[in-house]
Amino acid sequence: MSLDLPKEIEPAIELVGIDKKFGAVHANKNINLTVAKGSIHGIIGENGAGKSTLMSILYGFYHADQGEIRISGKPIAIRDSQAAIAAGIGMVHQHFMLVENFTVLENVMLGAEGGQLLRKGVASARKELKRLEDDYGLEVDPDAVVEELPVGSQQRVEILKALYRGAEILILDEPTGVLTPAEADHLFKVLRVLRDQGKTIILITHKLREIMAITDTVSVMRRGEMVATRKTSETTVEELAELMVGRRVLLHVEKGDANPGRVLLSVRNLSVKDARGVTMVDNVSFDVRAGEIVGVAGVAGNGQSELLEAIAGIRKPASGEILIDGKPVAGIDPAGLRDLGLAHIPEDRHHMGLVLKFEEYENSILGYHRDRRYGRGAMLDLEAMRKDAEEKIAKYDIRPPNPRLKTANFSGGNQQKIVVAREIERDPNVLIIGQPTRGVDIGAIEFIHKRIIDMRDAGKAVLLVSVELDEIRSLSDRILVMFAGKVVGEKTGDAGEQTLGLMMAGIAA
Amino acid sequence: MDYFDIFIGILGSAIRLSIPLLFTALAGLFSERAGIFDIGLEGKMLVSAFASACAAYWTGNAWLGLMAGIVVAIAFSFLHGFASITNRGNQIVSGVALNFVAAGLTIVLGQAWFGQGGRTAQVPGSGRFTPIILPGADAMREVPILGPLYANVISGNNILTYIAFLMVPISWWVLYRTRFGLRLRAVGENPGAVDTAGISVSWLRYRALIVTGFLAGFAGTYLAIAQSAAFINNMSAGKGYIALAALIFAKWKPVPVMLACLLFGFLDAFANFMQGKSIPLIGEVPVQIFQALPYILTCVLLAGFIGIARPPKAGGVPYTKER
Ligand SMILES: Nc1ncnc2c1ncn2[C@@H]1O[C@H](COP(=O)(O)OP(=O)(O)OP(=O)(O)O)[C@@H](O)[C@H]1O
Ligand SMILES: [Mg+2]
Numbered sequence: 001m002s003l004d005l006p007k008e009i010e011p012a013i014e015l016v017g018i019d020k021k022f023g024a025v026h027a028n029k030n031i032n033l034t035v036a037k038g039s040i041h042g043i044i045g046e047n048g049a050g051k052s053t054l055m056s057i058l059y060g061f062y063h064a065d066q067g068e069i070r071i072s073g074k075p076i077a078i079r080d081s082q083a084a085i086a087a088g089i090g091m092v093h094q095h096f097m098l099v100e101n102f103t104v105l106e107n108v109m110l111g112a113e114g115g116q117l118l119r120k121g122v123a124s125a126r127k128e129l130k131r132l133e134d135d136y137g138l139e140v141d142p143d144a145v146v147e148e149l150p151v152g153s154q155q156r157v158e159i160l161k162a163l164y165r166g167a168e169i170l171i172l173d174e175p176t177g178v179l180t181p182a183e184a185d186h187l188f189k190v191l192r193v194l195r196d197q198g199k200t201i202i203l204i205t206h207k208l209r210e211i212m213a214i215t216d217t218v219s220v221m222r223r224g225e226m227v228a229t230r231k232t233s234e235t236t237v238e239e240l241a242e243l244m245v246g247r248r249v250l251l252h253v254e255k256g257d258a259n260p261g262r263v264l265l266s267v268r269n270l271s272v273k274d275a276r277g278v279t280m281v282d283n284v285s286f287d288v289r290a291g292e293i294v295g296v297a298g299v300a301g302n303g304q305s306e307l308l309e310a311i312a313g314i315r316k317p318a319s320g321e322i323l324i325d326g327k328p329v330a331g332i333d334p335a336g337l338r339d340l341g342l343a344h345i346p347e348d349r350h351h352m353g354l355v356l357k358f359e360e361y362e363n364s365i366l367g368y369h370r371d372r373r374y375g376r377g378a379m380l381d382l383e384a385m386r387k388d389a390e391e392k393i394a395k396y397d398i399r400p401p402n403p404r405l406k407t408a409n410f411s412g413g414n415q416q417k418i419v420v421a422r423e424i425e426r427d428p429n430v431l432i433i434g435q436p437t438r439g440v441d442i443g444a445i446e447f448i449h450k451r452i453i454d455m456r457d458a459g460k461a462v463l464l465v466s467v468e469l470d471e472i473r474s475l476s477d478r479i480l481v482m483f484a485g486k487v488v489g490e491k492t493g494d495a496g497e498q499t500l501g502l503m504m505a506g507i508a509a
Numbered sequence: 510m511d512y513f514d515i516f517i518g519i520l521g522s523a524i525r526l527s528i529p530l531l532f533t534a535l536a537g538l539f540s541e542r543a544g545i546f547d548i549g550l551e552g553k554m555l556v557s558a559f560a561s562a563c564a565a566y567w568t569g570n571a572w573l574g575l576m577a578g579i580v581v582a583i584a585f586s587f588l589h590g591f592a593s594i595t596n597r598g599n600q601i602v603s604g605v606a607l608n609f610v611a612a613g614l615t616i617v618l619g620q621a622w623f624g625q626g627g628r629t630a631q632v633p634g635s636g637r638f639t640p641i642i643l644p645g646a647d648a649m650r651e652v653p654i655l656g657p658l659y660a661n662v663i664s665g666n667n668i669l670t671y672i673a674f675l676m677v678p679i680s681w682w683v684l685y686r687t688r689f690g691l692r693l694r695a696v697g698e699n700p701g702a703v704d705t706a707g708i709s710v711s712w713l714r715y716r717a718l719i720v721t722g723f724l725a726g727f728a729g730t731y732l733a734i735a736q737s738a739a740f741i742n743n744m745s746a747g748k749g750y751i752a753l754a755a756l757i758f759a760k761w762k763p764v765p766v767m768l769a770c771l772l773f774g775f776l777d778a779f780a781n782f783m784q785g786k787s788i789p790l791i792g793e794v795p796v797q798i799f800q801a802l803p804y805i806l807t808c809v810l811l812a813g814f815i816g817i818a819r820p821p822k823a824g825g826v827p828y829t830k831e832r
Contacts, residue, residue: 059705060707061704061705061830062830080707080709081704081705081706081707082707082708083707084707085706085707086707091705093705097699097701097702097704097705097706098699098702099694099695099698099699099702100698100699100822101698101822102694102695102698106691106695107702109691110691110692110695110702110703110706110708111692111703111706111707111708112706113688113691115688116687116688116689117686117687117688118686118687118688118690118691119686121688161706
């Protein structure tokens, strides 16, 4: 499956016959891959296709059961991450590997301190960080504590870590999943500069637009196999999507006109403060009617998360009122809200949506465990729970289809499907959704989008918060734009990207 | 006796009582900052007290006693590490188990070797750490205020006391100024970051536990052959737990650890002083109330007065690469 490279371009990485099993899961099957030096190589594939596993093998985090890795033509054994670092490989993991209460400088130095005592290393690290900042536009304050930085900067720290250790090959696993569009643009600028300086970059992403915009070549994985490699200039989004999923994918969901009915969710003069007392949602009012999808667009951090949490009953409003089907909900806890017909797909599946240590079937009824269907009194009916979980797994194509697997062992996208299935299958009247497709592959996005539209057509009220403008635009019947905690404007679902972009930046209304 | 003399007396005994706490809390500092909870500090203190008493009795040399105390405490650290790092067992269970082993083993061996119901024989003077009179202590005695302070509180302690206070800046320096310290703090927060930086998580944690054993060895030795002259059954008497409380109290930082230990030592000394004395208006207060003060204080302060005590994030969780 290797690409015919022009003779003069030497390969930076060659993977030959890599194979890896996790118990019964065959995560990588006889993978061959060649990446040219000084290029940006994209890897795409469905959730659970084995992309992260393959890259973790290259970085020495996992061991391949079989296969060979060659760096610049030389076969090397990558026993651990130390060996990978020594071979000039750096990796930015899907979930960051940072010490959160350390400063940027300390994080960058960790593992490359330059001697038993820190003092000398600190001085040279400071100098080197300055150089990297100047050369690549990787700007961060070396003395800032990492947990206080926005995600975009945290990611920059990860990149700096790799470069500081002399990485010639940089692996980025879904780097844009958590970034705002502006941050993503900045990242791509940095990646281009790195490539132009001769570094080799492997980029994993679910966003085909990014693949088309920045990569030189792209490889597609499906169910553990490497199924195709293409020059980016010679392929199309449609072809890639089809290679990935194995069938034609609708990149834009089709939906008919909305038939809005009575108001099911009403927000009146709502203000919400965060833990520090800063006003995050500022006097917001809107209605969502039965049979319509209202999208909330905005750059991350402009109050959408807090708005969602307030409606879900997780965060107490500072003032204002929320009504579900005309009933004020002040003082009702999340469980009570569920009984009123509200379902919530939280933005952050790890913190709020799932208990990662639970088995899949336990998560698939989490929060609904008091339901009569799953047990009586104090006892749970495990048989019923598992049967229910199996149905959802089949319907949402959750892989691997095993309700007894620990949730942590599902890939990110499949974890998301577990949450989506749980909330939508309850058939709620009001559905509030945060980032429904974060980290989800295009096949699954198509499916989730269809389900959301089905909900609307069945006369439910849907409130959708997403930082993906594409998602907002293709699903919403009406779009509210939030900026600095306020709703700065309302547009119809067919509003242009440009218009919305300016409103999100707080420039136009 | 005027109040000042009483105060000086209590202060002197506070210092002496806080030393085993200080060594033990610093010992716990290293393991907990590396992400290994060590409820077994109590047991380590006990076995090292026993070992140092035996060795000092047999050799008549206090320093050999100290060596023995350290070696045995490190051996216990390795057991804890084997259970909780290598085999990824539960750290609390392993620590509690080691405490039981320590309590039982010292009595059994003590009875077998010395036949005094678990006590060891009296250690001769040469096998003990005895008080050192600092230069000029006698001459200074007459100077008001500073004199008695110098002569009775600062001077007249044994060498381990001075070592204990020296360990505070050394611990700080190791944790915040060396490569080992940086990595140790990192592994207690996010072992994944350490692993992906190409550093062995297990070896790093083992090394932290060696330091823990080393310091706990001093604590035990102090109890057996500095504060007393023999090993007595269960002579650690819960000090390992108080040291843990001091550690939490101090939010896992070296200098606050010292202050917390001094405070607990002071409360202990005060309780001793109040024994059998009556307070005006109230009358005689049961000594147990004073003895309970450190615990009550810990509860009250932990319940919110010291702000959020944020333990090392990865503490107590065995590290695995699997998800
Ligand atoms: N540590 C592990 N233990 C058990 N199973 C695992 C482990 N890591 C991955 N898997 C399984 O291996 C398969 C491949 O997972 P991987 O994380 O590589 O997928 P991915 O392509 O990165 O998916 P995503 O796009 O959702 O991130 C999945 O089925 C996953 O459940
Ligand atoms: Mg992945």
